[in-house]
Amino acid sequence: PFAAYEMAPLDPIIGLNEEFQRDDFPQKVIVGVGAYRDDAGKPYVLPCVREAEQRLVEQKLDMEYSGIAGDQKFVDLSLKFGYGEDSSALKEGRIQGVQALSGTGGLRVFGELIRRHGQKHIYVPNPTWGNHIPIFQNSGLEVRKYRYYDASNSSLDFDGMIKDIQDIPAGSCVLLHACAHNPTGMDPTLEQWKQLSELFKKKQLFPFFDAAYQGFASGDAILDAASLRMFVDDGHLLGTIQSFSKNFGLYGHRVGTLSVVGSNADEAARVVSQMKMVIRPMYSNPPRHGARIVSTILDDPKLKSDFYEQCKGMANRINTMRTKLRDELEAVGSTRNWDHIVKQIGMFAYSGLNKEQVMEMRAKHHLYCTADGRISMAGVTTNNVSYIANAMHDVSK
Numbered sequence: 001p002f003a004a005y006e007m008a009p010l011d012p013i014i015g016l017n018e019e020f021q022r023d024d025f026p027q028k029v030i031v032g033v034g035a036y037r038d039d040a041g042k043p044y045v046l047p048c049v050r051e052a053e054q055r056l057v058e059q060k061l062d063m064e065y066s067g068i069a070g071d072q073k074f075v076d077l078s079l080k081f082g083y084g085e086d087s088s089a090l091k092e093g094r095i096q097g098v099q100a101l102s103g104t105g106g107l108r109v110f111g112e113l114i115r116r117h118g119q120k121h122i123y124v125p126n127p128t129w130g131n132h133i134p135i136f137q138n139s140g141l142e143v144r145k146y147r148y149y150d151a152s153n154s155s156l157d158f159d160g161m162i163k164d165i166q167d168i169p170a171g172s173c174v175l176l177h178a179c180a181h182n183p184t185g186m187d188p189t190l191e192q193w194k195q196l197s198e199l200f201k202k203k204q205l206f207p208f209f210d211a212a213y214q215g216f217a218s219g220d221a222i223l224d225a226a227s228l229r230m231f232v233d234d235g236h237l238l239g240t241i242q243s244f245s246k247n248f249g250l251y252g253h254r255v256g257t258l259s260v261v262g263s264n265a266d267e268a269a270r271v272v273s274q275m276k277m278v279i280r281p282m283y284s285n286p287p288r289h290g291a292r293i294v295s296t297i298l299d300d301p302k303l304k305s306d307f308y309e310q311c312k313g314m315a316n317r318i319n320t321m322r323t324k325l326r327d328e329l330e331a332v333g334s335t336r337n338w339d340h341i342v343k344q345i346g347m348f349a350y351s352g353l354n355k356e357q358v359m360e361m362r363a364k365h366h367l368y369c370t371a372d373g374r375i376s377m378a379g380v381t382t383n384n385v386s387y388i389a390n391a392m393h394d395v396s397k
């Protein structure tokens with residue numbers, strides 16, 4: 001039955017790891033997948049996560065199936081983390097959700113859900129996280145793009161964004177990155193978010209927030225939720241996917257929450273019941289362990305404050321590396337302006353290097369970043385920063 005199967009291409013982001021493995025150059029460097037590394041280039045498990053795990057082991061919990069919607073305590077704590085402890089919409093029961101298979105799984109369920117309930121397309125920023133497009137296409141939606149980034153001066157194209165959003169048909173679902181836009185690292189300012197909120201109201205658009213980096217933008221997880229909280233305060237009915245991969249460093253545990261803000265508690269409950277209809281035949285129920293880790297942390301004042309501090313530590317290390325990388329580029333004699341590396345926020349530097357330059361870096365310097373010139377700043381360390389700067393300068397002078 002398999003004779004006609006062709007070998008599929010490597011994934012444009014995750015496939016880099018395979019190519020990197022095959023490269024035996026001793027100084028090879030990978031700054032591809034967005035996964036945090038410590039300054040020694042090693043994966044980092046947050047100490048608060050280790051401590052929560054220890055407590056969980058001691059409790060000798062059972063390993064029964066979760067419900068279709070997952071761990072309710074985790075979902076409640078996650079919604080408070082995203083929407084705010086004092087959110088009135090949350091207190092009114094208008095915000096409800098399910099545990100999701102991290103960001104990716106939640107996006108897929110959401111795509112399926114809105115398609116079943118009448119949406120034909122979804123609007124995403126151009127550019128956006130590469131996987132958004134196949135996720136929504138596989139949900140049966142047509143993916144359309146709105147302008148987001150001005151490559152000519154490495155900044156947000158806010159005017160273009162407003163113009164394109166103005167033309168979106170009423171009722172359409174529009175994806176917004178809550179903070180630390182992937183791949184560009186450029187977010188609207190709070191004033192611009194306010195303008196967007198007003199425009200979404202006027203045009204009767206349906207906002208959907210992808211919150212994959214809460215805590216990674218400013219280093220303060222509360223500040224990073226400002227866009228989402230503003231939209232909720234402004235009375236929007238919306239959807240949100242929260243991922244705990246990056247901020248809690250729980251990548252492989254697949255922890256997330258998919259939620260909606262409805263006009264009342266009954267409406268939100270009806271939407272959640274429909275999410276469960278999507279989930280049951282898709283994967284039945286989500287894994288337990290990672291959700292227990294997050295809820296142990298968010299339910300304990302000491303672990304929670306440790307989390308805020310450790311998350312800030314990751315964001316700070318990245319910011320230090322942004323400055324170092326820009327300074328090293330200047331030190332090796334680059335005459336190009338690299339200020340955007342310092343200005344951008346979150347995990348990535350959208351370097352402005354084109355595909356040819358990226359391929360040249362790969363061939364000549366064994367330096368691996370994605371074809372769009374996106375560099376995962378989380379993989380830049382004190383030891384490799386000058387090597388990276390040299391390679392970037394060499395292909396761009």
Ligand code: PLP
Pocket residue numbers: 034101102103104105129177182210212243244245251256
């Ligand atoms: N959304 C965005 C914008 C992302 O950058 C990512 C991961 O890089 C995700 C969602 C999904 O990640 P995960 O499935 O690990 O939560």
Ligand code: TYF
Pocket residue numbers: 013014032033034035104129131182
């Ligand atoms: O680096 C990125 O943009 C992501 C990272 O299951 C990622 O693609 C890797 C694996 C995964 C989800 C996200």
